[in-house]
Amino acid sequence: MRRTRSKVTVRTYCYRGRHVESGRVPDLRRPPEQAVPRTARPHRRRQPASRGRPRLRPRHPHHGPGTLTTTLARRWPDARLIAIDSSAKMVAAARERGVEAEERAVQDWEPAADTDVVVSNAVLQWVPGHQDLLRRWATELPPGAWIAVQVPGNFGVPSHVLVRELVAEPEWHDRLEPVRLREEDAVLDPEGYADLMSTAGCAVDAWETTYVQRLTGRDAVLEWITGTALRPIRAALPDPDWTAFRTALAPRLAAAYPPRPDGTTWFPFRRVFFVARTP
Numbered sequence: 001m002r003r004t005r006s007k008v009t010v011r012t013y014c015y016r017g018r019h020v021e022s023g024r025v026p027d028l029r030r031p032p033e034q035a036v037p038r039t040a041r042p043h044r045r046r047q048p049a050s051r052g053r054p055r056l057r058p059r060h061p062h063h064g065p066g067t068l069t070t071t072l073a074r075r076w077p078d079a080r081l082i083a084i085d086s087s088a089k090m091v092a093a094a095r096e097r098g099v100e101a102e103e104r105a106v107q108d109w110e111p112a113a114d115t116d117v118v119v120s121n122a123v124l125q126w127v128p129g130h131q132d133l134l135r136r137w138a139t140e141l142p143p144g145a146w147i148a149v150q151v152p153g154n155f156g157v158p159s160h161v162l163v164r165e166l167v168a169e170p171e172w173h174d175r176l177e178p179v180r181l182r183e184e185d186a187v188l189d190p191e192g193y194a195d196l197m198s199t200a201g202c203a204v205d206a207w208e209t210t211y212v213q214r215l216t217g218r219d220a221v222l223e224w225i226t227g228t229a230l231r232p233i234r235a236a237l238p239d240p241d242w243t244a245f246r247t248a249l250a251p252r253l254a255a256a257y258p259p260r261p262d263g264t265t266w267f268p269f270r271r272v273f274f275v276a277r278t279p
């Protein structure tokens with residue numbers, strides 16, 4: 001199955017930080033030191049993020065095989081980057097690419113006093129209660145540090161809802177009882193993250209983007225979610241049951257995401273982003 005990505009179709013901004021109140025919107029393409037004006041900071045025991053040190057120290061606390069971390073290395077060639085992932089396989093893959101990687105759960109990670117940037121891409125949706133984690137980072141990171149987060153924002157759309165509905169049916173309920181599927185509240189809306197980080201004292205810029213992907217092939221959405229949302233179900237079922245589950249799910253997905261006459265299927269994918277700077 002191939003995937004192409006259309007142009008951005010939806011992009012909504014929530015500006016809740018102090019920089020917004022002052023009427024200024026950060027240019028996130030500029031280096032972090034310049035993007036948001038520094039503001040008066042309360043006395044803290046923490047050390048300033050960059051004072052006296054010429055180098056950034058971004059952390060990417062869920063790195064997968066290291067693809068994004070190597071992109072960050074290109075963005076900040078002089079920085080020391082440390083990647084964190086709970087999967088031994090991903091850590092090994094990242095190390096093979098020359099990434100300094102640690103195997104640990106993000107919940108157990110504590111920022112070092114000289115951390116400048118934390119980048120979390122497509123992981124916090126796996127961490128129930130990650131709002132507490134974000135509040136903790138806002139406190140533990142030095143003043144002026146950055147937190148950049150992306151999470152999928154699609155847990156309320158048919159590709160997830162139809163799976164949860166099928167799992168709840170009597171035929172599957174007992175067999176899949178131990179599987180914990182993520183509900184619609186697995187992540188917040190942009191406004192929720194803006195409020196959370198703003199309340200934690202950060203300047204924050206939050207937004208969402210829906211990428212309309214054009215999938216190809218038969219049962220395109222089923223094939224797509226087999227590699228994502230259905231992984232816990234695949235892991236829980238023996239082969240014949242897995243085949244039966246897919247067979248039951250396929251027509252429901254096809255009705256929600258009908259193939260176009262040319263055989264391709266539109267699959268909108270919403271993602272939620274925020275960038276926050278600690279006070």
Ligand SMILES: C[S@@+](CC[C@H](N)C(=O)[O-])C[C@H]1O[C@@H](n2cnc3c(N)ncnc32)[C@H](O)[C@@H]1O
Nearest residue numbers: 062063064068085086087105106121122123126
């Ligand atoms: C969708 S991948 C994203 C990988 C990478 N961040 C990227 O952008 O390519 C999700 C990753 O999160 C990791 N992960 C899931 N739960 C985690 C946790 N609690 N702590 C650390 N990593 C976790 C998985 O092992 C997986 O590599």
